[in-house]
Amino acid sequence: MEVDFLIIGQxxxxxxxxxxxxxxxxxxxxxxxxxxxxxxxxxxxxxxxITGNRLVKTWKADSLFEIVEPYYQSxxxxxxxxxxxxxxxxxxxxxxxxxxxxxxxxxDPQFSAYVAKVTSHPHDSHLFHDPYGGVHLRKAGFIxxxxxxxxxKKYLEAKxxxxxxxxxxxxxxxxxxxxxxxxxxxxxxVLAQGVGAQHGNLFSWLxxxxxxxxxxxxxxxxxxxxxxxxxxxxxxxxxxxxxxxxTYNWRQPDYLPTEQGKKExxxxxxxxxxxSVEITNHMVGIRxxxxxxxxxxGKHPAHENIHIFNGLGTKGVSLSPFFAREMAxxxxxxxxxSKEVSIERYFSLYFERNVG
Numbered sequence: 580m581e582v583d584f585l586i587i588g589q590x591x592x593x594x595x596x597x598x599x600x601x602x603x604x605x606x607x608x609x610x611x612x613x614x615x616x617x618x619x620x621x622x623x624x625x626x627x628x629i630t631g632n633r634l635v636k637t638w639k640a641d642s643l644f645e646i647v648e649p650y651y652q653s654x655x656x657x658x659x660x661x662x663x664x665x666x667x668x669x670x671x672x673x674x675x676x677x678x679x680x681x682x683x684x685x686x687d688p689q690f691s692a693y694v695a696k697v698t699s700h701p702h703d704s705h706l707f708h709d710p711y712g713g714v715h716l717r718k719a720g721f722i723x724x725x726x727x728x729x730x731x732k733k734y735l736e737a738k739x740x741x742x743x744x745x746x747x748x749x750x751x752x753x754x755x756x757x758x759x760x761x762x763x764x765x766x767x768x769v770l771a772q773g774v775g776a777q778h779g780n781l782f783s784w785l786x787x788x789x790x791x792x793x794x795x796x797x798x799x800x801x802x803x804x805x806x807x808x809x810x811x812x813x814x815x816x817x818x819x820x821x822x823x824x825x826t827y828n829w830r831q832p833d834y835l836p837t838e839q840g841k842k843e844x845x846x847x848x849x850x851x852x853x854x855s856v857e858i859t860n861h862m863v864g865i866r867x868x869x870x871x872x873x874x875x876x877g878k879h880p881a882h883e884n885i886h887i888f889n890g891l892g893t894k895g896v897s898l899s900p901f902f903a904r905e906m907a908x909x910x911x912x913x914x915x916x917s918k919e920v921s922i923e924r925y926f927s928l929y930f931e932r933n934v935g
Contacts, residue, residue: 580608580762580763580764581606581763581764581765582606582607582608582763582764582765582766583600583605583606583607583765583766583767584597584600584605584606584607584608584765584766584767584768584769584910585608585610585758585760585763585765585767585768585769586600586607586608586609586610586769586771587610587611587746587768587769587770587771587772587775588609588610588611588770588771588772588773588775589609589611589613589617589728589731589732589735589741590617590618590619590620590728590771590772590773590895591619591622591724591728591891591895591896591899592771592773592888592889592891592895592899592903593609593611593769593771593772593888594609594727594728594731594735594899595899595900595903596769596771596888596903596906596907597609597731597735597740598654598731598903599903599904599906599907600907600910600911601738601740602907603907603911605911607740608740608741608742608763608765609735609740609741609742610741610742610744610746610760611741611743611744611746611772612743612744612745612746613732613743615745615775616834616864616865617728617773617864618773618774618792618864618865618866618867618895619724619728619773619864619895620724620725620728620864621725621794621862621863621864622724622864622866622895622896623721623794623812623814623822623824623825624721624722624723624724624727624814624896625668625719625720625721625806625808625812625814625896626644626647626648626718626719626720626721626722626894626896626897627668627716627719627808627897628640628643628644628693628716628718628719629668629670629690629693629714629716629719634670634677634681634714636689636690636693637894637897638872638873639901640693641692642901643897643898643900643901644693644718644897646900646901647718647896647897647900648663648665648718648720650900651663651722651727651900654727654731657734658727658730658731658733658734659730660726660727660730661723661726662722662723662724662726662727662730663720663722664720664721664722664723665718665719665720666719666720666721666804666805666806666815667695667715667716667717667719667720667805667806668715668716668719668720668805668806668807668808669702669713669714669715669716669805669806669807669808670713670714670716670808670809671702671707671708671709671711671712671713671807671809671851672709672711672712672713672714673711673809674711675711677711678697678699678711678712681694681697681714682697682699685697685714692717692718693716693717693718693719694714694715694716694717695715695716695717696714696715697712697713697714697715698712698713698714698715699711699712700712705853706801706852706853706854707807707851707852707853708850708851708852708853709809713809715805719806720806721806721814721896722896724896742763746760746772746775748779748780748781751768753882753884753885755883756883756884757884758884758885766884767884767885767886767910768884768885768886769886769887769888769906769910770782770885770886770887770888770889771887771888771889772889773865773866773867773889774787774789774832774865774866774867776867776887776889777789781879781882781885781887782875782879782887782889782922784925784928784929784932784933785869785875785887785889785890785922785925785928786869786870786925786928787867787868787869787875787889787890788829788867788868788869788870789829789832789865789866789867789868790827790828790829790832790865790866790867790868790892790893791826791827791828791829791831791832791833791863791864791865791866792824792825792826792827792828792863792864792865792866792893793824793825793826793828793836793837793840793841793844793861793862793863794822794823794824794825794844794861794862794863794864795822795823795824795841795844795845795858795860795861795862796816796820796821796822796823796858796859796860796861796862797820797821797822797823797856797857797858797859798819798820798821798856798857798859799819799821799852799854799855799856799857800819800854801813801819801821801852801854802819803815807851807852809850809851810847810850810851811823811824811825811844811847811848811851812824812825813848813851813852820859821856823844823848823856824844825844826840826843826844827893828840832865833863833865834863834864834865835863836861836862836863840861840863841858841861866892866893866895867889867890867891867892868890868892868893869890869892871924872892873890873919873920874888874889874890874891874892874898874902874920875887875888875889875890875920875922876888876902876905876906876909876916876920876921876922877909877916877920877921877922877923878922880926880929880930881929881933886906886910887922888902888903888906902920905917905920
């Protein structure tokens with residue numbers, strides 16, 4: 580069998596890139612082992628234009644959030660599945676000064692597109708610690724990544740574009756204009772397997788870090804269809820279930836839930852929510868994070884037909900649509916990559932390691 584692109588990994592990066600290349604008429608094969616851990620499958624799936632303790636616009640917000648909801652909604656139709664939940668986010672204020680600041684920002688064209696309303700009174704003083712009110716954000720919500728990825732796999736399988744297999748770099752044969760892998764020939768290889776990139780030789784020189792994140796699923800009587808986010812997030816999962824998180828652990832990159840992680844989440848939750856909760860599940864994912872918090876896109880410095888699409892980190896849902904399009908345009912020769920995401924910014928690390 581021969582294809583234009585063999586994509587390794589069926590998380591958010593590999594899946595969205597596959598759809599972009601198929602849309603350009605390319606022959607694609609996605610290879611992944613569904614039994615292996617995948618950060619995208621346990622992610623909360625938040626997309627949020629205003630982030631951080633200081634409530635600032637996320638990087639490239641205007642470009643990213645113009646397409647996030649329309650992109651995934653178009654895929655809902657194609658995949659015949661429901662996974663987009665544009666329900667908005669409520670961010671409580673911590674002070675009068677913050678309240679006043681956002682009253683002004685709500686009239687600023689730089690922010691007004693993302694502000695549904697600003698309130699100076701509590702959302703629900705019986706259930707939340709928000710005496711100063713908060714900002715209600717639009718162009719925000721969550722993607723049910725489990726449903727999205729399962730529906731995408733089913734679609735790719737039906738088109739003969741998915742193979743269930745663990746990728747082993749030792750089985751890869753690289754020629755000048757193509758690669759072959761156990762009988763499959765491809766003009767190009769794209770590695771989009773998240774933290775798995777660290778365990779091969781091709782891109783292990785890139786400063787990709789394993790960032791462990793823990794999330795709790797809890798049961799509580801709170802009846803709301805809004806995401807609450809301050810210090811931690813509360814995301815409605817239906818039937819009085821909520822996802823709460825998350826943690827950021829650089830020192831213990833394993834898939835084991837920890838008491839420390841649970842304690843940290845519950846302590847943060849207590850600053851936001853006054854109600855009682857019962858823990859029903861404790862989940863762990865390892866996110867592929869980069870040194871400069873920018874994705875890794877580009878071509879291997881020594882192999883014309885080997886590429887990487889990785890490092891989407893904690894914002895994979897919002898970054899994937901925009902950068903999958905940029906990567907696909909680059910791969911078919913339509914546009915160059917922007918310098919801030921091109922792996923050329925780290926080529927010196929490759930040559931330091933391999934040329935001497």
